[in-house]
Amino acid sequence: MLGKIVGVLLLGFLAGVCFWIAGISRHAQDSQGFWMFAAFGLLFFVPLCFLIADLIPSRSRNAKKSAAAPQSRRFVPHWFMMGAIIVLGLCVVSWIWSVVTAVIKMIFE
Numbered sequence: 001m002l003g004k005i006v007g008v009l010l011l012g013f014l015a016g017v018c019f020w021i022a023g024i025s026r027h028a029q030d031s032q033g034f035w036m037f038a039a040f041g042l043l044f045f046v047p048l049c050f051l052i053a054d055l056i057p058s059r060s061r062n063a064k065k066s067a068a069a070p071q072s073r074r075f076v077p078h079w080f081m082m083g084a085i086i087v088l089g090l091c092v093v094s095w096i097w098s099v100v101t102a103v104i105k106m107i108f109e
Helices: 002-027 031-055 059-067 078-108
Strands: none
Touching: 002 031, 031 078
16 A cells, blocks of 8 residues: 555656656747657556556445455556557657658658
């Protein structure tokens, strides 16, 4: 329980700092910095939401735990892989967009 609370605080701090720097980059009209820090902010924000949802108690979850036998848990980092794939996909789409706009500018100028 304490580890989850520390994780929430750490991920919340990292996501907040990334979104804050993304806002500063947006204000300075630095689009590359904005997208990079926004992507990292989302990378920290998504697991934060799952941790917060796991900390919120629910009656059905408690009823299931009392009725069923305890099961061993295993950590499988699906969220990390999905976050990495999403960030990589955003980078590829951004690169394709910049290449297409550069080619269009070369053609029409």
